[in-house]
Structure formats: structure tokens, C-alpha cells
Amino acid sequence: SFNILSISANSAGLLGVQSEELQYLQYIAFLSSGGGSMDIEQNRLQSRFSAFCEYTLSSKFVPLIPEVAGLSFPQLVHFIVVIPPVNDNLEAAALSIYKCFFVDYIPFDGSQPSSWKEVTVDDIASDVICGKTPPTADPQNYGGTIPFITIPDMHGSVYTTSTARFLSEKGASTQPGKMLPANSVCVSCIASVGLVCLTAEPSQTNQQINSIICKDQISPFYVYTKMTTLNKYLKQLGAGGSTTLNINKTLFGQIPILLPDEASMKEYHNKVEPLFSSIRENQYENNIWSL
Numbered sequence: 001s002f003n004i005l006s007i008s009a010n011s012a013g014l015l016g017v018q019s020e021e022l023q024y025l026q027y028i029a030f031l032s033s034g035g036g037s038m039d040i041e042q043n044r045l046q047s048r049f050s051a052f053c054e055y056t057l058s059s060k061f062v063p064l065i066p067e068v069a070g071l072s073f074p075q076l077v078h079f080i081v082v083i084p085p086v087n088d089n090l091e092a093a094a095l096s097i098y099k100c101f102f103v104d105y106i107p108f109d110g111s112q113p114s115s116w117k118e119v120t121v122d123d124i125a126s127d128v129i130c131g132k133t134p135p136t137a138d139p140q141n142y143g144g145t146i147p148f149i150t151i152p153d154m155h156g157s158v159y160t161t162s163t164a165r166f167l168s169e170k171g172a173s174t175q176p177g178k179m180l181p182a183n184s185v186c187v188s189c190i191a192s193v194g195l196v197c198l199t200a201e202p203s204q205t206n207q208q209i210n211s212i213i214c215k216d217q218i219s220p221f222y223v224y225t226k227m228t229t230l231n232k233y234l235k236q237l238g239a240g241g242s243t244t245l246n247i248n249k250t251l252f253g254q255i256p257i258l259l260p261d262e263a264s265m266k267e268y269h270n271k272v273e274p275l276f277s278s279i280r281e282n283q284y285e286n287n288i289w290s291l
Helices: 009-014 019-032 039-058 073-102 169-173 220-228 231-239 249-253 262-290
Strands: 117-120 125-130 142-149 165-167 185-188 196-199 209-214 256-259
Touching (some): 142 169, 165 169, 185 220, 220 256
Antiparallel strands (some): 117 256, 125 209, 185 196
């Protein structure tokens, strides 16, 4: 793989990258790493730049992709280097606001308002959907544009904006009751328990995932963040004496969750919604580097 700090001018020339542009990229890498502490940051940047180099050298399709056609090299660097840490910062900001409201109760003089209640997932959901896999014997059920979310698609992202498989309209129509709207909260509940993501668009999942479609007055961003804090609890809940972790739909619906009053929920939602919207948009932009 390419080393972002030691790639030669000759190798850069194969990419159509001028020496000053190479220096610009390496300078950004150096600054992004903290100006000298290169270990973890260099590995991440090096990996992303390697993927960019390999994709560019093995394909002539880059100019044909609308999202990158006509971009300057510094703009391309934005996709390669800037978006991932930006999303990390946005998610950290959203988590800080969550803790401010629902852990430290700072807007409420440091104590939980008496009007808030302990309820269950079933109480805050308009529906809880356990996914299902359309018949794989019929290849016409697949290959469309409807994301079909499985556990490997849930790793490392707030939104699932890219999936390994997509359903056709035919495949989705075999189980219309399994369709999830955007901003449904998906939680892995079999084997790899405790992964959480949001749907970026109407989607379906397989049977290893339970999903929460929130009631209108419930912020999906609140429920998403709450579920990410329950990883250890979810694993304990799914153990149940079995060798394979499993939280069935009934048990999942009984998970306790704090229900703030409607005004507090709305205030919180309005503060974090722009952050989650930016994360979603950035993830879609970044998908082009996974081709």
C-alpha cells in the first residue's frame, strides 16, 4: 500500500497529481495528525489514500462520477481526509448534548424532572419490526435499489447509507410489513448483539435485527443515542443461558427507556437534528470511495 508521507513524486504523477498537490496532501495529513504524533492518524489517512490511489489507478471512471467530476485536488482531499473526522466530531457533539440533557440534566438544574417517566421501547414505538429475508431462491427479489440491512452493514456508521445487498420492488413486496421509513433505529439482536444504526432511507433488514419506528413525538436521535449507551445491557439481556446471544422481539419491546416530557424532547431534537443531517449527507458523499 501507499505511504501517505513517503509516496514519491513519480507515483503521484501516475495519478495526475502535481508535486505541489502531493505536498498539500501530506501537509494536511501532518496537521490532521497533530503535527507530529502520526501513529493512529497516519494509519487511517494512509489507508484512505491507498484506497484512493488503487481505485484511480485501476479505473478510468473517476471523471464520470458526478460527485467528483471537475473537483480540484484540494476538494478531492476533502473527501479523502476531512469527512471521516468531521463525522466523528459531529457524533461526539450529539453525544455531548445527549449527556447534557439526559445524564447530567444541566438544563434542569442538575436533577431529572419529576414529569419524566420510565417506560419501555414498546411505549415509544409506533411499531417494532423484526426483519426477514425475502426468498433467496428467486434472484428477482434482489438487485434493486432498496437497502437490505444485515449486521455487517451496521459497523462503524451512524447511518447505513450503503449495504452489501439491495432488494428489488418485487423482493420488498413479498414482505411489505417489514419496510422501515428513514430514521428508524435498527439494533442487532442475534449473535452480534448491540450494534445500532439509523436507516438513511426506506429499507428492510434481515431477521437478526429489531428496528424501532418512533412515534411522532419521540426523537429517533434520542432513541438511537440511548440504544448506543446500552451495549453491555443488551448483551446481558441476550445471554439468557444460551450460547448464542438472542433478544427476541417481545423481550426487545420490554427494554426500559427514560421518556422525557414533550417540550424537553423537542428542544433536544431541534439541537441535534442538524448534526445528524450533516452526518447522513457526509456518509452519502463518502460512499463514492467505497466503490
